[in-house]
Amino acid sequence: MSRTVTLALLDAAGAPLGALPPFDVPSPWWQDVAPVVAEAQRRYGVDVAILRLLGGDDTGTVGGAVTYLGQVSERPAAPLVPAELDLTADPLRAPFAEPGGPARSLAWAKGELRRLGRPAETANQQRTWNLSAVWRLDGPGGTAWLKQVPAFFRHEAAVLRWLGRAAPGKTSTLLADDGDGRMLLDHVPGEDRYGAPIEERLAMAADFHPVQVRSAADVAELVAAGVPDLRAPHLAGWIRDRLTGHDISSVAGLLAGLEARLDEVARCGLPETLVHGDLHPGNVRACAGKHVVIDWGDAFVGHPAFDVLRLAEGLDAASAQSVVEEWCARWRADVPGCDPERAVELLRPVAALRMAAVYAMFLEGIEASERVYHATDVDACLKQALGPAPAL
The missing domain is CATH 3.10.20 (Ubiquitin-like (UB roll))
Structure with missing residues (x-):
């Protein structure tokens, strides 16, 4: 296509x-x-x-x-055809989508690379949409990546700084950030593992587990640094607030019982941790058997089961169950007496509700022409939340 x-x-x-x-x-x-x-x-x-x-x-x-x-910086020699353009300002437009925005961001990134002794000789735009703009910068000192994100993802730099200290080698190295959505990242070799088979997903889950265990002691630090706090006392209200204005009649009962459900999850005894928030294989790069988790814009502090549920998506039932079973076994070993199996089952519909709320947040925070990217996502997630779930 x-x-x-x-x-x-x-x-x-x-x-x-x-x-x-x-x-x-x-x-x-x-x-x-x-x-x-x-x-x-x-x-x-x-x-x-x-x-x-x-x-x-x-x-x-x-x-x-x-x-x-x-x-463009110069008028093209190629003949142009007339174009009807709506150039009306939009308060939700990302800085990188404004005229001059890419040039300003590239000037910042190149300045940081010079400061680091890694001057860039070429810069190539890779991606732009409502969630990020990404450029590849190459020079004698290697490859770096400029990533710029909207306001609702600006905590990504804080997550990367924490990971660089607490779990080095588990994610991209943050070379610089400007506190306003621009980040300069070192290159991570390998390839994104979209469609990874069950064996590789099991390895990804095992590699990621120590990061979440380590983060449990630092959740207050992460929240203070700006990472969204979606621990049980906040999660239900956060979901309902963001779904305001959407048709939630199909999940009204589930939403009304969220606090009681999350109380049951808390009784399962697992700690709350750093959660990647979108831990599918495409957000994991692999090279020589090593897995590096990238793209932390969806990260939050909350229950670690949200990540294993995401990692198991798209697998057949038996394979998905294997991913969950191994995850549960690791948590039982680290937290004796906990009940991770029940926590996972209780959180299955909550995970879908949380994703519906995330997409609703995107729609509320981006300009109209970009909403096409997420136009059907809220309803799809609400439908997913209606799947079978255990009784409280």
């Missing part, structure tokens, strides 16, 4: 120039802008920074036709 791209352009001052004729790129994922930038250069000799999504057809956010807004 491919995309047909229309690329509307602004000049260096942010004034509209028109659009390049539509062209195809092989990657279907709308947030993947590296092939868009490369094809614009190959076809038209245009060096462009993609600012944001303007719209697309009804294929969702994969394949089909899609339109982006980009910025």
Whole structure:
């Protein structure tokens, strides 16, 4: 599957120039802008920074036709076609989606790399969407990554700093951050493990377990550093607050009983820890048998079972059960007398509710043209929450 791209352009001052004729790129994922930038250069000799999504057809956010807004420093030699652009300011627009935003962020990143003795010679845009903008910077000192995130993910830098001290080698090395969503990360070799088989997921869970055990003693420090506090006293209210305005009639009973359910979870005796929040194999990089967990924007302090439930998703029932059983065995060994099996079962519907609330938070915190990325996610998670769950 491919995309047909229309690329509307602004000049260096942010004034509209028109659009390049539509062209195809092989990657279907709308947030993947590296092939868009490369094809614009190959076809038209245009060096462009993609600012944001303007719209697309009804294929969702994969394949089909899609339109982006980009910025160039010089007017292209290629002929442009007229383009109707709505350039109205949006208070929810990310700084990296504003004219001049990528240039400002790259200037910051290159300055930090010079300070570190690792000057960048090239910078290539990889991704941009409502959750992040990512650039690869290469130079004689190696590869680094500029990642910029919106306000609701700004605690990621605090998580990376803690991990760098408490669990070195388990995640990306934070080289610098500006406290306002920009992070400079060292390169992690390997490949993202989307679709990893059961054997590898078991290894991922085993590798990650010591991180959560270690974090239990530091949850207050993490919360003080800005990591969201979704421990039991806060979680139920946080979920309900974010689902305000959505049709929650199908899960009204579950929402009403959340406090009682979470009280039962607490009686299972597991500590609350740092939770990655989106621990699927695509957020784990593997190289030479070593697993490194990346992308901590969804992280929070809460119950560790949320991560094993995410890691087991997409597996057949028997394989998913193996992941959960090994996870439970490790916690029983570390916390004698705890009941991790019951905690997992009690939290299954809560995990889906939490994800519905996360997607609702995204929709509330991003500009209108970007909401297409999450348009169906809240309802899908609410439906998932209605699956079988144990009685209290």
